[in-house]
Amino acid sequence: MNPFSSELWSPYVVGAGIGVLLWLGFLLSNKAIGCSTAYARTSGMAEKFVRGDKVKEKPYYKKFIPKIDWEWMLVLGIVVGALISSLLSGSFRIERVPQVWENSFGSSQILRFAGALIGGILLGFGARMAGGCTSGHGISGTSQLSLGSWLAFLFFFIGGILTAVIIYGGI
Amino acid sequence: MLEELYKKKRKQLLLGFLIGIGFGFLLDRGGATDFNIIVNQLLLRDFRVLKIIFTAVITGMIGVHLIVRYLPPELQPKPCQWKPIIIGGLIFGVGFAILGLCPGTATGAMGTGAVHAVFGVIGMLLGAGIFASVYTHIEDFMGESDLGPVTIPESLSINAWWIILTFSIVLIAIMFFLERVGL
Numbered sequence: 001m002n003p004f005s006s007e008l009w010s011p012y013v014v015g016a017g018i019g020v021l022l023w024l025g026f027l028l029s030n031k032a033i034g035c036s037t038a039y040a041r042t043s044g045m046a047e048k049f050v051r052g053d054k055v056k057e058k059p060y061y062k063k064f065i066p067k068i069d070w071e072w073m074l075v076l077g078i079v080v081g082a083l084i085s086s087l088l089s090g091s092f093r094i095e096r097v098p099q100v101w102e103n104s105f106g107s108s109q110i111l112r113f114a115g116a117l118i119g120g121i122l123l124g125f126g127a128r129m130a131g132g133c134t135s136g137h138g139i140s141g142t143s144q145l146s147l148g149s150w151l152a153f154l155f156f157f158i159g160g161i162l163t164a165v166i167i168y169g170g171i
Numbered sequence: 172m173l174e175e176l177y178k179k180k181r182k183q184l185l186l187g188f189l190i191g192i193g194f195g196f197l198l199d200r201g202g203a204t205d206f207n208i209i210v211n212q213l214l215l216r217d218f219r220v221l222k223i224i225f226t227a228v229i230t231g232m233i234g235v236h237l238i239v240r241y242l243p244p245e246l247q248p249k250p251c252q253w254k255p256i257i258i259g260g261l262i263f264g265v266g267f268a269i270l271g272l273c274p275g276t277a278t279g280a281m282g283t284g285a286v287h288a289v290f291g292v293i294g295m296l297l298g299a300g301i302f303a304s305v306y307t308h309i310e311d312f313m314g315e316s317d318l319g320p321v322t323i324p325e326s327l328s329i330n331a332w333w334i335i336l337t338f339s340i341v342l343i344a345i346m347f348f349l350e351r352v353g354l
């Protein structure tokens with residue numbers, strides 16, 4: 001069987017591969033893989049486009065300067081990598097309402113898009129408050145044995161599991 | 172030689188992009204770009220996502236600590252601001268379940284044709300923007316519980332390799348158990 005056309009790989013192969021990418025990030029770029037600061041920077045760039053250079057005065061954007069950096073390129077790469085993967089495996093398809101969502105909330109596209117938007121707002125806000133996301137804390141930070149990252153990883157899943165059980169679990 | 176490479180801005184942006192392509196490819200092969208697989212993980216019905224994360228952490232822990240031991244890069248742990256981490260982490264978790272994707276996997280899902288993920292990405296940009304706007308009001312809260320960029324070995328005064336060994340054994344044991352019970 002050609003591994004490039006098989007849709008799902010063993011989670012252990014995928015996990016080890018992601019671990020190796022983490023090494024490469026450290027080794028070649030002196031960077032830890034993470035995604036959520038790219039959102040803060042993009043948001044700053046969008047705001048700068050609308051409101052001009054005043055945005056630079058915001059204290060948060062002095063810490064996270066709104067510009068394209070290594071992590072931003074990484075996030076862009078994720079889109080391309082997932083596109084290549086799904087085209088090779090044939091799993092690329094337009095998905096508007098995922099199955100598990102539909103089981104709980106029905107097939108309304110508007111409802112799903114609104115849910116995704118609200119979920120995204122909470123994720124974006126929470127990630128910046130916690131100082132990272134599932135990759136920055138959950139994989140990179142935990143691999144460095146950072147105390148705060150293990151704590152964040154725990155609470156991402158506590159919040160996620162409780163919410164999922166309430167909204168999709170049929171309780 | 173490596174330090175020279177870190178200073179080359181264009182090459183670094185390209186490296187970030189290439190590592191991102193590898194990351195997106197693997198996330199998709201692992202199923203982590205699929206809403207259904209992530210939500211089934213949060214419902215504890217399918218442990219594929221945690222198996223990926225645990226294996227990545229074991230591989231990452233060992234390699235990263237070897238790299239910082241023998242080569243120029245140093246560890247860059249994030250500050251342990253435990254109050255914002257707990258509250259922000261819980262808010263993140265609620266969003267994680269509703270969107271069914273996280274900041275990295277949502278962009279990956281966009282690449283696989285998930286239209287709803289685009290709304291998630293827009294939401295995350297708004298959420299990050301809202302945080303930037305309220306940051307000055309919560310700056311004190313953000314800083315008051317800051318323990319600094321501490322690592323677990325530092326806070327326990329134990330050699331990092333003992334922690335790596337212990338965590339690896341525990342995570343492998345959990346994965347063995349999950350395979351055993353068919354999750």
